[in-house]
Amino acid sequence: MSTLERTKCRLRAHPMALDATLAAGVLVAMLASSFVDPHGENGATWGTHTPNVLSLTLMVLSAAALVFRRRAPRSILATTGAFSAVELVASDPRAPVVMSAVVALYTVASATDRPTTWRVGLLTMTVLTACAMLVGPLPWYAQENLAIFAWTGMAAAAGDAVRSRRAFVHAIRERADRAERTRDEEARRRVAEERLRIARDLHDVVAHHIALVNVQAGVAAHVMDKRPDQAKEALAHVREASRSALNELRATVGLLRQSGDPEAPTEPAPGLARLDELADTFRNAGLPVEVARADHGTTLPAAVDLAAYRVIQEALTNVQKHAGPEAKAEISVVRVGPNVEVTVLDNGPGQDDGPEEGGGHGLLGMRERVTALGGTCTTGPRYGGGFRVHAILPVKNRTAAALGDSA
Numbered sequence: 001m002s003t004l005e006r007t008k009c010r011l012r013a014h015p016m017a018l019d020a021t022l023a024a025g026v027l028v029a030m031l032a033s034s035f036v037d038p039h040g041e042n043g044a045t046w047g048t049h050t051p052n053v054l055s056l057t058l059m060v061l062s063a064a065a066l067v068f069r070r071r072a073p074r075s076i077l078a079t080t081g082a083f084s085a086v087e088l089v090a091s092d093p094r095a096p097v098v099m100s101a102v103v104a105l106y107t108v109a110s111a112t113d114r115p116t117t118w119r120v121g122l123l124t125m126t127v128l129t130a131c132a133m134l135v136g137p138l139p140w141y142a143q144e145n146l147a148i149f150a151w152t153g154m155a156a157a158a159g160d161a162v163r164s165r166r167a168f169v170h171a172i173r174e175r176a177d178r179a180e181r182t183r184d185e186e187a188r189r190r191v192a193e194e195r196l197r198i199a200r201d202l203h204d205v206v207a208h209h210i211a212l213v214n215v216q217a218g219v220a221a222h223v224m225d226k227r228p229d230q231a232k233e234a235l236a237h238v239r240e241a242s243r244s245a246l247n248e249l250r251a252t253v254g255l256l257r258q259s260g261d262p263e264a265p266t267e268p269a270p271g272l273a274r275l276d277e278l279a280d281t282f283r284n285a286g287l288p289v290e291v292a293r294a295d296h297g298t299t300l301p302a303a304v305d306l307a308a309y310r311v312i313q314e315a316l317t318n319v320q321k322h323a324g325p326e327a328k329a330e331i332s333v334v335r336v337g338p339n340v341e342v343t344v345l346d347n348g349p350g351q352d353d354g355p356e357e358g359g360g361h362g363l364l365g366m367r368e369r370v371t372a373l374g375g376t377c378t379t380g381p382r383y384g385g386g387f388r389v390h391a392i393l394p395v396k397n398r399t400a401a402a403l404g405d406s407a
Contacts, residue, residue: 019067026099027063034059034095055095058083062100069107074120077104081124088131088148094138098128098148102155109159110166117163121156125149200310200365211317212241215285237284244281271305272333275312279331282316288328289316295335304393307369308333308342311377314362315344315389323348323387339375340393347386366391 010017034051051059062083069076080100087097105124109117129149133140220234270278272295279289300308312331319329327348334341363379366389370377375393382388 015070016067019069022103023063023066026066026103027059030059030063030096030099033099051095054090055087055097058087058097059095059100062097066100066103069104070111073104073108073111077101077108077120077124080104081128084128085131088128089135094144098151101128102151105152106155106159109156110162111159112163114160114163117156117160121152125152125156128152196368200369203362203365211320212281212285213238215320237281241281270309271302272300272308273305274309275331275333278309278313278316282320282329285320286325287316287320290328290330292330292332293334295333295340298335298340298395300340300393300395304340304373304395307373307375308340308391308393310369311342311366311389311391312344314366318362319344319346319348319387327386335395338395340395342389342391342393344389345382345386347382349385 031051034055062080065076065079065083080097081104084098084101087095101124105121108120112120129145129152132138132142132145132148138144217234217238220231220238224231275291275293279291282289316329316331319327323329323346327346330343330345332341332343334343366379367377370391370393373393375391377389377391379389380387
């Protein structure tokens with residue numbers, strides 16, 4: 001930091017010292033000007049005038065008043081204006097006491113609003129100019145009288161300009177601070193949304209595969225002694241389900257890697273193209289699953305495709321966990337106008353009050369996925385027994401396009 005900048009910082013920290021310095025400078029200028037005769041034979045002549053006691057007293061008092069110009073600007077303007085009016089009327093030759101009134105008027109204009117500046121400025125200009133022209137010893141058209149009018153007008157205009165610029169800079173800084181806060185809030189919101197999305201993905205992956213592992217492990221334990229070939233097949237399904245779970249977890253956690261981390265998996269996210277594979281995993285676990293598709297080869301955005309797959313996966317996982325050993329599941333994927341409708345039905349009696357009263361995160365995450373894409377998801381018991389999951393996903397919308405691009 002340079003010496004000038006350090007000096008400015010100290011003066012801003014001590015405004016009274018700055019005002020005292022300004023008052024001393026104004027006093028020196030008034031004293032110097034009071035010894036000059038502007039109408040000498042050879043122009044302005046130094047030393048031909050000597051201020052009287054009244055002029056010296058008014059100059060000292062008006063300069064001392066400027067020390068407090070920030071604390072009470074209007075009172076200081078009234079005081080210095082009164083001193084200037086007395087000097088204009090009573091002294092001959094005049095001393096430039098009006099300089100203090102000019103500084104005080106500038107202070108008022110820079111610290112108040114524009115209407116107040118207009119009123120106070122016009123009043124000061126009118127009073128001081130009238131005193132100089134009508135009551136003073138000089139002719140009304142004298143150059144000194146016109147100078148009073150000009151200097152007071154310029155002081156009011158300069159103070160108003162400084163106030164306007166200060167307000168403009170303050171508005172820019174406030175706008176920048178507000179924009180910074182908005183960016184921070186937007187970043188926090190995006191982080192929260194990303195955490196929620198990753199939590200849904202982890203729940204869907206873990207709940208699906210762990211449910212399959214649990215079922216197949218139970219089958220293997222049940223037939224281990226009497227039918228070891230079936231136990232071996234069940235353990236093979238357990239191994240396959242655990243491998244799939246690890247692969248999907250690796251793909252999901254790979255999204256959290258930093259730029260310097262090892263390369264994340266590049267396989268695509270699951271979608272309806274793997275629907276038959278998903279149904280086979282549940283069939284191998286002992287759940288009969290029927291699939292009916294009438295989407296006519298529709299190409300879905302990546303976000304919509306993933307959401308439809310996760311809805312079916314979560315619904316089948318709930319059937320496996322809650323619907324009982326005799327349950328069957330039916331899946332239908334239908335293109336209806338601008339939407340794709342996904343429906344999962346089962347006929348198990350154990351599903352009526354399982355997921356809704358269990359309070360798990362599966363159905364909630366399912367609804368959040370669909371709602372984030374502008375769709376709707378309804379779940380509930382079927383008439384006569386069983387459970388129904390129905391999701392309507394728009395094929396084309398801004399949210400799906402944005403999520404698909406980011407994916």
